[in-house]
Amino acid sequence: MKLLTQCYLGIASISSFTAGFSAPSASSVQALLSANQEKIASLKTIAQSISSDAAVSPTNDVFYLRYALETSYENDDERTEALKSNIQWRLTDGKDIVTSAHQAMQAASSDSKWDNQPVQQAAPHADRINKYLTSVQCITTSHPTSNDLIYCVRAGKIDDKALMSSVTVDEMIDFFLYVKEVNAAVADMRSLETDSLIKVVTCNDLLGVKLVGGSKDFRSALSLSSKKATQLFPSLSGRTLLLNPPKLLSALIKVFSPLFPKVVMDRIRFERGPLKDTEDLLEIVNVGAGRDEFIQQMDELVYSD
8 A cells, every 4th residue: 555655633645655665674563573473462362352343452463562562561461451451441432533543544545545534534523623733733744764653743833722712621632642543553554564663753843832821721632642642552652852942941941851761851852943944844745845854854853863
């Protein structure tokens, strides 16, 4: 299947991408699947004993490989309990989210070329949210070498007060978790196609963000959905970039950074420059100078060490 070079909101307008497949190596997905075969089979059996619905208990082994590789679990019992808890969420509170995402992705990929409309329209409360989150505010593209997904969000360009006047915090959380679910499923699918374990790199462009003011409800929805997504999607997140922070925030970062554990700080990088002069995020997706510059910046910030 031809897959992703771009997607709005982490879920959209996916244009042609031909996935290459390399022979398995020590770091290839095929090698990782083979090395963790028994653990994956056990986890998959547990999930499918809870639900045989493919939207709830995915059939893609990469979904379970991520649990096998997650280092935050202290032991296999904790790993198993995390999976059970997450499958229960997918079966209950998250059932509508994962079912909508599963069906929309099937419709979107039914032809040889991705059709994003089913995915965009199936998002929870899309009729009220989509107009506030366009390619100006957020987009997902793919890195041409690593194949990682790069999810860009520009909070300073979102009319968060108007947005949150039309939805509740819980509805906004559902929307963000739907986006995470689609991104995770695309990452798992592409991991098999490219024989590399796809991560999601997050770029938070803070240009224009006010330290005082804005919608507290929107910030709460972002925070709560991010916390839940960390639990639901182990071994999915790559580096997080905080770009173009306000000057006061930059000063606070220097003071408080030493207080954070090294494992946290290793995944976060603060930087000025990238996306600062970008009007529409389509500029970093479509072929041209804007995309070339952005990919070079990602190479330096994410993949240079």
